[in-house]
Structures are given as structure tokens and as C-alpha cells.
Amino acid sequence: MMAPVPDHSAASDDQIEIVGAGPAGLVCAIVLAKANRRVTVREWHKDVGHRFHDDFQGLENWTDAQDVLDELAEAGIEADFDHSGLTEGVVFDSRARTHRVHGAKPLFYLLRRGSAPGSLDRAPLAQAQAAGVEVRFNDRVTATSGNMILAGGPRRADIIAVGYVFDTAMPDGAWLAFGPELAPKGYAYLLVNEGRGTVASCIFTGFRDQAHYLAATVSYFERHAGLQMQNARGFGGFGNVRLPRTAMQGGNPVIGEHAGFQDALAGFGLRYAMRTGQLAAESLVRGTDYSRAWRQSLQPGLSAGVVNRFMFNRTGARGLDYLIGKLGANDTRSVLATAYRLSFTKRLVLPLARFRYREPLKDRSCDHVVCDCVWCQHGLHDPSGV
Template identity: 60%
Template sequence: MTVIGAGPAGLVCAIALARAGRRVLVREWHRNVGMRFHGDFQGLENWSGEQDVMDDLCAAGIEPTFDYHGVTRGTVYDSRGGHYQVQSAQPLFYLVRRGSDEGCLDHALLGQAIAAGVNVRFEDRASDVEGDAVLAIGPRRADIIAVGYVFATDMADGSWLVLDERLAPRGYAYLLIHDGRGTVASCLLKGFKQQAAYLTRTVAFFRDRLGLAMNAAKPFGGFGNFRIPSSAVQGGHPVIGEQAGSQDALAGFGMRYALRSGLLAARSILEGRSYASLWHHELRPLLRAGMVNRLIFDLIGERGLPAVEKRLSHGDARHALRRIYRPSIVSRLLFPIAKLRSLGASRDPSCDHIDCDCVWCQHQAEHNPPIADLNRTDGR
């Protein structure tokens, strides 16, 4: 069995298969895991499932050998200067670091894969696919980009989110600090070409409000793709991770979906079940609900957001988010509208690839994506 791509989805799939006695080869075209990341904090969300995400991973045999920290409270700012405290009894999300360094999620999963007997081959560009394979090459276009800094700091731990078009058009800005490490970023769904200006405003906002102090700051950037394919199988091969649209269209919290898709693919192989059917019933409804949430978020606009933030600040925010993300009749009815709107607004017109140094254009210039045709599972 071959897994193409050594992201979280590909690695957890390989781990599950290898521990069940299958011989697994992982082919990765970068020289190491986590090369898209720089040790920045990301959130492993804990609201889209009934169980705690860490319990889900442990039940699937994925050991938490990476650094993680449960976040139960945070502050949300709106464009009018208001701010709201949100909290929950259980973690809203877990802070994890992404990258190839020790303690990062990617590094830990690689170690578990190798310990399980997986053969991981780096700098191996797959030009075609033969035999039994799982496809996990990641996103091949950007609907959202994140630009920011990782840094050292003596500030107290905390999590802060800002919903303000002046800092992050159609997106959000955030500051995450834990144990002397920090990540500050602006996540944009448009205005890619002006990413530097939005990041400057984001840093200024947190300096003004919280006294942000950054030491040894290093820039980073990332990107994500919002898409829901008509099928998660291509050429008879399961497609997992962001290549199969495992991303939250509202806020970009896609790691949990990606990990789940990798485990679903392994389960389909080991049990002789249809991966397409498993994905259709267990993942696609969540992805559709996320796209509907994005539609509602855009329609509400900045004027309506304070009411939503206020609602989240009363009671348990995890329970409220769970209700928002739960697939429902409403999400099924609104999905066709949400998808049409997404198709029309997914490409940022400012990112014209002419004298543009946004995160996405830099990535395109530095890398020639392998087997690009394998990223198309729905004609898009």
C-alpha cells in the first residue's frame, strides 16, 4: 500500500495500516514533514465531534506524543471595539505546533509512523500512481492565507481573536501565547496582495490592546483550500486530507477533519468497506455545514457579529459551537446556495500573480506541485 503525501492525514492513515500488519510506503515530495509550517501554533478544534478530539485520537491508536495544550477560554474582539469573553468546561480547542521540529504534530506523527514500520521516502515526486494507493498531497490552491510571526515572549498565556475587516478581510486575526511561545497572524480570504499591510495592522492592534511584546520574531505564512468534491475517490484511490476538501470553510479549523479522513481511509481498506460511502456519511455533512456557516457569516457581516459573539459569551461556548456545526436540515437546504456563492467568491482577484508576493504566489514560485491532476476529484 502506498500513501502519497506525509501530512497528518497521510501519516495517520499509514500508522493505522502498518499497525494492522500492512506494508506501507509513504512518498513525500518535500525533504521533511511539516515543511509548509514554521512551528506556529494552530488550533485542533474540539467542537465538531461529540467526544473530545484527544480521546478520539487515542481510541484510534494515535498517541499524543506532540506538545498540546487545551484552551478553555479566550477573548473575541469586534470591529466596533467591543470584546467578549468566551469559555467552556472542556477545551474549545487544543494548541498544537506545526512543523518538522521536535514537539510539533507533524514530527510526532512521523516518529509514530516509522516506529510502526512505515517506510517514509522523502524528496520522492510521484508523477503517477500505480497499484493500491491513498492520495494525500494537500491543497493545490489558496482560498485562505495566513501571514504572521512566531516569537518568544514573556507575556502571560492567552488566546485572542479579532473579527475586523481592517485586519483580516472576510477572515480573522489572532494571537496565541503559551509557555513563552507566541503566534500572531492575519487570516485573509481576500486582499492577498496586501497581506503585509493587514499583518502590520494586526500587530499594531495587539500592541495597543495587550502590549504585545515579540522577541526573535520570525515570519511565517500558510494557505488552505475550501472545496467539497462530489466524490472522495479518484481513479479508484481514496483521497484524504485537504486534497479531499477536509477543511472548515468558516474558520479554517481543518486538522480534525484531515485526521479523521486518514483514519476513515485506513478503516475502509482494513475492513474491505467503501471509502466513498464512509466519507459521504461521516465527513461530507460536516464539510457542508461548515460551508453553510461561511455563507451565514458573510451575510451577517460586521454589524451582526456582535450579537453572535455575545451569544457565545453566555454559557458554554463549546456547546454553542457544537450546535452551529451540527449537520441539520437547514444546512442541507442552504448548502446549494452556499456552494454557488463559494464558487463565485473562492478566488481572490487581487492575487493576479503579477508582481504579487503573497503567501500563495511565493509557494507557487518555489514549488512545482507534483501530480497536480490528482487534485481534481470534482472537475474544479
């Protein structure tokens, strides 16, 4: 995609415009507004959370020793969205044997995405507006300006999740399963909290066959986790994975999935998104180098994720079962933290992993012609967009 021609007349010298009202853009806006900057957020959809359907997602809590909610608090972001810290769950191996995973601290925080009250998307919008941020909806940006931060969300689909949100009488819990029959190169998950649930297949290839994998996932969790769904509503989402070199476009910082900031292994990108929003805001307030800031803060973990994905693509069922056993035998949060450290060995593997990790994920099943996959139906395919 060709970069838009900068339009330096679009914003005044002391006004900062943010393109996109997702978590990355809104966190960035809040930090800037609390530093007494004039901020306008421009969102081309009619509301926040347009890509989501009140489905559960996880805000990971293992890539840094600091709790993610404390990290947000230090940035001036209140955790006033609905959330629940999960310290345990169940992972099924290739033989459907259960392994209980656990952590002394939350492995992740369960939260909801979408436009409903209490969601991760609605709550920071209210915080931004209370801080004095102007948020404009139905405002499509087609050219960049000199005082602009780009937070427009994923520009392609490397991952898609397809599933159901539903009501249920099941007890609370979190279940995870692997297998090419459920989610090729990915995983299937079931999350239940206070009578609501989300079940999905998170797939990294084979997008055109998403309905087949979702049906297999539902059947699997019905057999092995006692899945019970009432009032099921279908949903789909997609994510973009890329290890950027600068995260700058036309002299403007690019944050969140717009830059490709995403965990290459599991697709947990919310923490990266919000942290890049904070880092971009601080770079403008302090006059520092945004590229240097995100590289110091995020690049080691992102690079480890690329190596993890490269290794996962080449791991068979027996190797995966061994790794699942390790997760269950130790404090899972500590095991995951170690997995996302860029060790000496991973540094050696990184050049090959960066060159090869995406190759098995190229989705040749979808030619984008008469296709109903999530990306074809809902993705941003307009090359003129910022």
C-alpha cells in the same frame, strides 16, 4: 488539473503507498501498519512540516461530542505531540470590546506545526516509523498506482495566513479579532503559550495585500491585547476548501486537504485531515467504501461549515457582534457544536450556499504575476504533480 494516468506497476499487490507525509498521510499509515499492512509513505520534500514554521495552530474540539484526543487514541494514535487544551479566550467585537469565551471542556488544543521535536508533524512520523512504515523523503510521485492513497496537501489557496512566531514575556492566552481592515472575510488571532507566541491575519481574499493586513493585525493586538514580540520570525501558510463529491481520484482515496477537506468558515482542518486518514485506512483493511464512510462521518459538518461561510460572508458588523455576544454568554463549545450541526434550515440553504459561498472569496487582487503572496511564493503550481 488533469488526473495522472494510473501506473499499476508502481506497487506490489500487498504494498500500500501513501503520497504525502502530513498528519492525514501519517495517521493513515499508522492505522494500516497496525493492521499488518506493508506501507510506504512517499514525501517529495526533505522532511515533514515543510509548509510550517513552528507556529501555533488549533486542533478543534467542538464538531463532535467526543474529545478529539480520545478519537485519536481509539484510532491507535498517541497524543505524544506538545499540546495544551484551551478552555477560554478573548474575542473582540467590531468596537474592540472584549468578550470572554469559555468551555467546560477544551475548545481546541494548541499545538505546533513544523519539523521541530514535539510538533504535530514530527510526532506521528516517529509513531509511523516505530510501527514499521517506510518513509521516503525527496521522493516525488508523478503517477498513481492501484494501491495508493493521495495525501499531498492543498492544491490551491482559498485561505492564507500570514504572521509572526516570536518569543514573549506575555501571559498565556488566546485572542481573536474580526474586521476587513485586519483580515477580509477572515479573522486575526494571537496565541501565546509558555513564552512563545503566534500572531497572524487569516484572510480569505485580498492576498496581494497580505503585508498590509499583517501590519494592521500586529498594531491592533499591541493596542488591545498588550502584544510584545521578541525575535519575531515571519511565516505564511495556505489552505484549500472544497466540499468533494467522492474524494476519489483514479480509483484512489484522497484524504486531507488534497481532497479539500477543510472547515469553510474558520479553516480548522486538522481534525478532518486525520479522520479521513483513518477512514481511508479502514476502508482498505475492511474492504469497505471510503466515499460512503467519509460522507457518513464528515459530510454533515462540512456542509454546515459551507452554510456558515455563506452566512458569514453576508453578515455585517452588527450581526457579527450579536454572534460574538452569544459565544461569550454561553458555553462556547456547545454554541459552536450547534453551529456545525446540519439542521433542517441549513439543509434548505445548502444548495444555494454551495453554489454561492465561494464567489466573494475569489481573489481578484492576485494575478500570480510578480506577486509575493504566500500562495505565489510557496504553493504547488506544477500541474503534472499527483
